Amino acid sequence: MDAGILPVKRLDAAKSRLDALFDPGQRRELAAAMLEDALDLCAAAKFISWHVLSADEAVIRKAAERGFATVEDPPSGGLNDSLTYAIERLSKADSVTIIPADAPLATVAELQDILDTGAISDVVVVPAERDAGTNGLYLSPPDLMAPRFGESSFSSYLRNAHETGLRCSILPLEGLALDIDSPEDVDELLSGSPRENRTVRLLKRWHQERD
Numbered sequence: 001m002d003a004g005i006l007p008v009k010r011l012d013a014a015k016s017r018l019d020a021l022f023d024p025g026q027r028r029e030l031a032a033a034m035l036e037d038a039l040d041l042c043a044a045a046k047f048i049s050w051h052v053l054s055a056d057e058a059v060i061r062k063a064a065e066r067g068f069a070t071v072e073d074p075p076s077g078g079l080n081d082s083l084t085y086a087i088e089r090l091s092k093a094d095s096v097t098i099i100p101a102d103a104p105l106a107t108v109a110e111l112q113d114i115l116d117t118g119a120i121s122d123v124v125v126v127p128a129e130r131d132a133g134t135n136g137l138y139l140s141p142p143d144l145m146a147p148r149f150g151e152s153s154f155s156s157y158l159r160n161a162h163e164t165g166l167r168c169s170i171l172p173l174e175g176l177a178l179d180i181d182s183p184e185d186v187d188e189l190l191s192g193s194p195r196e197n198r199t200v201r202l203l204k205r206w207h208q209e210r211d
Helices: 024-044 057-065 079-088 108-118 153-164 183-192 198-210
Strands: 002-008 049-054 069-072 095-098 123-127 134-139 168-170
Touching: 002 024, 002 079, 024 049, 024 057, 024 108, 024 198, 049 057, 049 079, 057 069, 095 108, 108 123, 108 134, 123 153, 134 153, 153 168, 183 198
Parallel strands: 002 049, 002 095, 049 069, 123 168
Antiparallel strands: 095 134, 123 134
16 A cells, blocks of 8 residues: 555644735635645545555644544644654555645656656655755655654755765645745745646735735
8 A cells, every 4th residue: 555644734723824915814724725735636646555654633623524644733843743653653654655734736647757756766756946945745654764854854864865875856836836835835836736726826916905
């Protein structure tokens, strides 16, 4: 089984870096739209068995209603501790693919590219567009290395793979690379998005209302 983990922050605490653009209600609405788009993406990528990881009961309920396996996020620790907890539950899987819930331009084809690259790799790392971070991670087996998402995590994964002699592939993916965390990310999405989904439509509508 090729497992997948979609970690989702509490909707009422998401997108705080966008407070210069949107009020708390709008940020929650945006996070909810991105969640729906992410669930649509995972539902279409049936070649991966997806698990939604969250401490938000509404997120867990929504994911379960749509037929996804869920993992309730333990209350203590940050993202990487939560991912470690989820990975431990998937120890029998052949691989795990981890993607963010706030990359609305990601495509099914990109997720297939990750698995195809993983067929000849122990580790596949998808670089984020900003902050030298990571927006996709494939590990086979799932507990091959500890998750370390965050700023500058990309180089950390590469260094770990090199030091331990793992076959590591760097896989740039244009859609998955853009996560919506900052005003600059919103501007980039609005300036060149070829897709129409809930997130794109919502941000376009708010942009038009401001004008």
